[in-house]
Amino acid sequence: MFAVEMGIIDTHCHLTDLPLKNNLDEVIQRAEIAGVDRFVVPGYDLASSRAACRLAASFPAIKAAIGLHPAWLGTAEAKTGFSPEPFRQLARLRHPVAIGEIGLDYALADYSAAVQADVLETQLELAALLSLPVIIHCRRAFEPLYLSLRKFPGVIGVIHAYGGGPKLVEKFLDSGYYIGFGGGVTRPHARKVRETARIVPDDRILLETDAPYIGSHTVLKGESEPKDCLAAAQALAELRGLSLAEIVALTTANAASLFKISVTSSR
Numbered sequence: 001m002f003a004v005e006m007g008i009i010d011t012h013c014h015l016t017d018l019p020l021k022n023n024l025d026e027v028i029q030r031a032e033i034a035g036v037d038r039f040v041v042p043g044y045d046l047a048s049s050r051a052a053c054r055l056a057a058s059f060p061a062i063k064a065a066i067g068l069h070p071a072w073l074g075t076a077e078a079k080t081g082f083s084p085e086p087f088r089q090l091a092r093l094r095h096p097v098a099i100g101e102i103g104l105d106y107a108l109a110d111y112s113a114a115v116q117a118d119v120l121e122t123q124l125e126l127a128a129l130l131s132l133p134v135i136i137h138c139r140r141a142f143e144p145l146y147l148s149l150r151k152f153p154g155v156i157g158v159i160h161a162y163g164g165g166p167k168l169v170e171k172f173l174d175s176g177y178y179i180g181f182g183g184g185v186t187r188p189h190a191r192k193v194r195e196t197a198r199i200v201p202d203d204r205i206l207l208e209t210d211a212p213y214i215g216s217h218t219v220l221k222g223e224s225e226p227k228d229c230l231a232a233a234q235a236l237a238e239l240r241g242l243s244l245a246e247i248v249a250l251t252t253a254n255a256a257s258l259f260k261i262s263v264t265s266s267r
């Protein structure tokens, strides 16, 4: 445990997935010991979005997001078009804090750029309709992502696990977006991510793990947990010349503001 007043919010962790979902009480307990006391759990398809909402209903520390990720775009959606209707109904019923994770992934060969952009923009429209922020996944598609986001100037959100480098980041910052940092900043040789982490303004940084998927300097991919947000916070503090308490205070305030949740945990 460390001496800060405020708890860390892991703004991106898949507590609906293995191995985390089978040991949820222990995972949450280990997180709390590391000072991480709230969790935003994004869905990536309808089933995981429903599962995230169920978790949020049972654990006050968990907030859900719902959406269709480009990797989970089914062949039906690719062929006949994507309907946001089931997500809209789920949002009405369960009040998620965001639409996500959604985005573009050109590292995947499965679906064309046009289909991906169409599904993304339909969900950006849903976010605008529901006045919700978005959680964006993007690989090798930062320019086209920017063009899609620009069509929805009323929508803001976070570019999660941002890997687009320091030059492009300005575009997303100018559009009102937050930038999510996790295990990447703990890797001494992750030059691009660490350089970006130095220049993003204080009021736009978020902490995340993408647990269990993205690892860190010391944790293998597939084995990370929300507790690892602490190591990312320490790395960010060092990179930006701030104290750990300062980084925690500002990233938690940012997450609370973006997702409209309380700054302090209710416990």
Ligand SMILES: [Zn+2]
Pocket: 012, 014, 042, 101, 210
């Ligand atoms: Zn994710």
